[in-house]
Amino acid sequence: MNSFNTPLAEVDPEIHGLIKKEYDRVIGTVQLIASENFPSRAVMEATGGPLQHKYAEGFPYLRRKKMDGIREWDRDGRYYEGNVIMDQIERLAIERAQKLFGTEYACVQLFSGAPANECIYHAFLEFGDHAMAMDLANGGHLSHGSPVNFSGQRYNFMPYGVVEETGIIDYDQLARDAKEHQPKMIVAGATAYPRIVDFQKFREISDSVGALLLVDMAHFAGLVAGKAHPTPVGYADVISTTTHKTLRGPRGALILADEERGKAIDRAVFPGIQAGPHLNEIAAKAVCFHQCMQPEFQQYAADVVKNAQFFGDEMMVQGFKLVSDGTDTHLILVDLRDRKYSGNKAAKALIKAGICTNRNMVPGDERPPMQTSGIRLGSPFMTSLGFGEDEFREVARWIKRILDDIKNDDEIENVKNEVSELCASYPHPDFLL
Numbered sequence: 021m022n023s024f025n026t027p028l029a030e031v032d033p034e035i036h037g038l039i040k041k042e043y044d045r046v047i048g049t050v051q052l053i054a055s056e057n058f059p060s061r062a063v064m065e066a067t068g069g070p071l072q073h074k075y076a077e078g079f080p081y082l083r084r085k086k087m088d089g090i091r092e093w094d095r096d097g098r099y100y101e102g103n104v105i106m107d108q109i110e111r112l113a114i115e116r117a118q119k120l121f122g123t124e125y126a127c128v129q130l131f132s133g134a135p136a137n138e139c140i141y142h143a144f145l146e147f148g149d150h151a152m153a154m155d156l157a158n159g160g161h162l163s164h165g166s167p168v169n170f171s172g173q174r175y176n177f178m179p180y181g182v183v184e185e186t187g188i189i190d191y192d193q194l195a196r197d198a199k200e201h202q203p204k205m206i207v208a209g210a211t212a213y214p215r216i217v218d219f220q221k222f223r224e225i226s227d228s229v230g231a232l233l234l235v236d237m238a239h240f241a242g243l244v245a246g247k248a249h250p251t252p253v254g255y256a257d258v259i260s261t262t263t264h265k266t267l268r269g270p271r272g273a274l275i276l277a278d279e280e281r282g283k284a285i286d287r288a289v290f291p292g293i294q295a296g297p298h299l300n301e302i303a304a305k306a307v308c309f310h311q312c313m314q315p316e317f318q319q320y321a322a323d324v325v326k327n328a329q330f331f332g333d334e335m336m337v338q339g340f341k342l343v344s345d346g347t348d349t350h351l352i353l354v355d356l357r358d359r360k361y362s363g364n365k366a367a368k369a370l371i372k373a374g375i376c377t378n379r380n381m382v383p384g385d386e387r388p389p390m391q392t393s394g395i396r397l398g399s400p401f402m403t404s405l406g407f408g409e410d411e412f413r414e415v416a417r418w419i420k421r422i423l424d425d426i427k428n429d430d431e432i433e434n435v436k437n438e439v440s441e442l443c444a445s446y447p448h449p450d451f452l453l
């Protein structure tokens with residue numbers, strides 16, 4: 021029998037070996053999935069640290085009250101004893117999130133992005149209520165009303181999309197459809213939209229029909245935190261975000277709102293949808309928010325956008341067509357409809373050379389989601405590992421070499437060797453095992 025102190029490598033060499041292999045894959049190849057990032061050692065230490073044991077159902081306060089703009093924490097609101105320290109951790113995470121984004125209320129208990137949206141719908145909608153969100157094929161997320169997801173099955177979502185020629189949200193059509201559909205909620209924010217969302221327009225359209233405006237900033241929250249993107253605060257009624265994408269924190273999510281709506285959100289999170297919060301992840305979120313407040317993070321966010329824009333320009337130089345002809349953010353969407361193969365085939369060829377992307381639908385796509393006519397590329401991960409313009413130029417050239425001759429295995433092998441050589445020359449982040 022192993023003792024509590026026996027290291028993982030001895031207790032379970034199989035899983036330990038696979039973790040090491042995955043780490044080698046990640047740092048030995050190029051990661052371009054726009055929703056992924058490499059968290060700091062500090063975030064990983066907090067996530068993996070000894071905070072996994074505690075049940076802390078409830079919140080680190082009994083009532084939300086505010087005096088002169090500063091929260092006064094009252095009695096504890098937990099259902100289990102022994103949470104004095106956990107309360108301090110969750111309060112710190114809440115205060116840091118509120119400070120980072122400038123909101124009155126933050127809930128840090130959300131397990132992930134889709135459950136965060138579920139909690140918001142649960143707080144403000146009845147089953148069958150009308151809502152509107154970006155169409156999946158135009159860049160929306162499953163939890164924004166897809167028919168195969170709880171959101172589309174419980175609520176009556178009408179999708180809106182982009183103008184196919186420009187790739188920009190069709191705000192005029194959205195305004196007309198909102199008048200007809202009379203949504204109780206409009207969701208802005210997407211999973212594959214390279215441009216800045218016009219929050220002012222969404223506010224006006226929402227006001228014109230009396231709808232609540234939810235901004236799901238899962239993709240660009242880190243850019244907002246790092247002041248490289250406009251903030252939805254001041255426009256949105258409620259904001260959701262994951263913490264593991266551009267924010268570079270642990271897996272999880274966050275909801276922001278004003279004090280009044282926060283009460284309904286708290287009730288929806290617990291006891292409505294979730295039960296015991298994951299305090300290890302909440303501690304890691306606190307670390308993440310602390311890191312986001314440092315000047316280095318602003319530099320990181322600026323670099324993420326600069327690298328994505330440079331990368332997009334280089335892709336166009338290499339003959340690729342981009343949806344909306346570029347990006348304002350961290351992601352670019354490559355439209356491959358002028359090629360003979362699908363986005364799926366392209367992504368499969370690229371991964372053979374160690375370039376990790378994902379297939380993605382493009383506006384007007386006639387291929388199904390498992391095939392698609394595009395690929396999505398992002399800069400956050402490799403910017404975290406130190407890539408700059410020279411490296412992204414090289415990556416654009418590698419992508420051209422592979423996708424111009426997609427069946428040429430010799431060329432894929434040549435690129436793979438060059439990828440390994442470049443990745444090996446980068447300083448590797450600390451690994452805890």
Ligand SMILES: Cc1ncc(COP(=O)(O)O)c(C=O)c1O
Pocket residue numbers: 055132133134135161163209210211236237238239262272
């Ligand atoms: C806009 C948006 N919302 C929500 C989610 C869901 O997040 P999770 O996978 O953590 O549930 C994603 C994930 O990619 C997303 O892009």
